[in-house]
Amino acid sequence: MINYELKLNPTEAEKEYKIDINKxxxxxxxLLNNILKKVFFLSMVFALAVLGLLLYRIGIQSIGWLDVxxxxxxxxxxxxxxxxxxxxxxxxxxxxxxxxxxxxxxVSTAIYLEEYATQGKIASFIKVNxxxxxxxxxxxxxxxxxxxxxxxxxxxxxxxxxGLTLSLLVLPIVxxxxxxxxxxxxxxxxxxxxxxxxxxxxxxRKVVLPVALPGILTGAILSISRAIGExxxxxxxGIPTLxxxxxxxxxxxxxxxxxxxxxxxxxxxxxxxxANLAAATIIVLLVTLFLMNSVAIFIRNKYQRGF
Amino acid sequence: MDFMxxxxxxxxxxxxxxxxxxxxxxxxxxxxxxxLKDISMKINxxxxxxxxxxxxxxxxxxxxxxxxxxENIPIVRTSGEIxxxxxxxxxxxxxxxxxxxxxxxxxxxxxxFPKSIYENVVYGPKIHGIKDKNLLLEICETSLKxxxxxxxxxxxxxxxxxxxxxxxxQRLCIAxxxxxxxxxxxxDEPTSALDPIATAKIEELINHLKTxxxxxxxxxxxxxxxxxxxxxxxFLMGELIEYDSTEVIFSNPRDxxxxxxITGRFG
Numbered sequence: 001m002i003n004y005e006l007k008l009n010p011t012e013a014e015k016e017y018k019i020d021i022n023k024x025x026x027x028x029x030x031l032l033n034n035i036l037k038k039v040f041f042l043s044m045v046f047a048l049a050v051l052g053l054l055l056y057r058i059g060i061q062s063i064g065w066l067d068v069x070x071x072x073x074x075x076x077x078x079x080x081x082x083x084x085x086x087x088x089x090x091x092x093x094x095x096x097x098x099x100x101x102x103x104x105x106x107v108s109t110a111i112y113l114e115e116y117a118t119q120g121k122i123a124s125f126i127k128v129n130x131x132x133x134x135x136x137x138x139x140x141x142x143x144x145x146x147x148x149x150x151x152x153x154x155x156x157x158x159x160x161x162x163g164l165t166l167s168l169l170v171l172p173i174v175x176x177x178x179x180x181x182x183x184x185x186x187x188x189x190x191x192x193x194x195x196x197x198x199x200x201x202x203x204x205r206k207v208v209l210p211v212a213l214p215g216i217l218t219g220a221i222l223s224i225s226r227a228i229g230e231x232x233x234x235x236x237x238g239i240p241t242l243x244x245x246x247x248x249x250x251x252x253x254x255x256x257x258x259x260x261x262x263x264x265x266x267x268x269x270x271x272x273x274x275a276n277l278a279a280a281t282i283i284v285l286l287v288t289l290f291l292m293n294s295v296a297i298f299i300r301n302k303y304q305r306g307f
Numbered sequence: 308m309d310f311m312x313x314x315x316x317x318x319x320x321x322x323x324x325x326x327x328x329x330x331x332x333x334x335x336x337x338x339x340x341x342x343l344k345d346i347s348m349k350i351n352x353x354x355x356x357x358x359x360x361x362x363x364x365x366x367x368x369x370x371x372x373x374x375x376x377x378e379n380i381p382i383v384r385t386s387g388e389i390x391x392x393x394x395x396x397x398x399x400x401x402x403x404x405x406x407x408x409x410x411x412x413x414x415x416x417x418x419x420f421p422k423s424i425y426e427n428v429v430y431g432p433k434i435h436g437i438k439d440k441n442l443l444l445e446i447c448e449t450s451l452k453x454x455x456x457x458x459x460x461x462x463x464x465x466x467x468x469x470x471x472x473x474x475x476x477q478r479l480c481i482a483x484x485x486x487x488x489x490x491x492x493x494x495d496e497p498t499s500a501l502d503p504i505a506t507a508k509i510e511e512l513i514n515h516l517k518t519x520x521x522x523x524x525x526x527x528x529x530x531x532x533x534x535x536x537x538x539x540x541x542f543l544m545g546e547l548i549e550y551d552s553t554e555v556i557f558s559n560p561r562d563x564x565x566x567x568x569i570t571g572r573f574g
Binding site for chain 2 (some may be wrong): 193
């Protein structure tokens, strides 16, 4: 144990002892720092290596399969003839449903909760439940979509049913991220607007939303890119295994990129080439997600504010 | 808009009287804490009324009550009356949006919108329905001139307001407030975030503005109150201790507590 007692007139021996103790403690801390630095570095290498391995595997598998014919062709049970044009159209259709639905309902909900609702027990109860909803497994939202949109509204397994189900899935995330963006708008801007006789909605429309918009869009794009990668809710909805037709309207049956990956990997035992098709589809999906995330980062950086 | 009509009418009638606000027995609570106790005072037309007092004495609360900004805090309760041109502003028929178009406010920290200088000034006129581009430009120019900022910004009206210095930003906020053509301007420690030179400019501006507007200003600086105001109110612990012409307050205060505060014995 070190004696920290302050002595007014320490002897030379005591001084030296103290210096020695300090030196050893500092040595130990520097050693710990160096060890931890290596541990953190190895963690990063491990994470990147797993990702690299995945990319390498699917990259190798998709060589020779990822070509124009594959991108623009229709689905087929013969691996050489199969293409994913239908799945691409299906995924785009889903996005076209998810974006307006989640933005309109999500942002409106966030505006109500942050700007209009009386901040009290009920509001915080709703907020806690929204955060809980955001972590409910996607398959459960699939079941909800099946009974609500598929059965009750007779939308079957159409693009509209799928899009609405995915909207439900990401809605809590969009609400929470929009709430954060609205909350980060400094209050003195609202006060300035109220001080000139502006009502609440004018203040929200002209002051709050323009400032919060980059945050809202970033959150929305990130959650929508999660939606287009989701498989489970669509499987529960009963998307057909093999569909040759390219969907023409939102009421048509469809297939989507993650669904295609899922079905092809189920059948690799009998038709090994399906693994290559799945790999090629994964590449397409990853590129799409990468592009969407880049747009989100671009928006965030472009509109960064300095208050 | 009958509230506005009322004001216009009463303005004509009351021109004989020289006060704009008549506060009568105002009490205000934050939850269970009483922040203002039985305040009664008149605020005179075309004068600068300074409100001084130590931190937490209720001076900011009081000025924010005059345009009902204080009601943005949900737990606030009030009683008593504030007559604005003879009409109680707490009356159910009075809408805060209308009240605040005639009672402008300048805040402690300059708070321009993250928009261009032009957009900042015409924000008020725009939300009140003026669409004509030429009229808006004219309002922008007059307001900026009245706020003594025109010469500094006339070549960069469409630059972001955040490129201005703190003092310029505060004068921009005053211009933005003038653009709504208010009758009263409430100022809540408008120079506390500014350097002495910028402060001097704002004080000069206030002196100019009082020929056309009625100004109530909260300040923590007694020197400032002495320099710019015609009347001074001294608040302490939520009470109005003394209210008189600035000369009397600073040379011959009646109350011992006022004298102690002014001579720097506490605060």
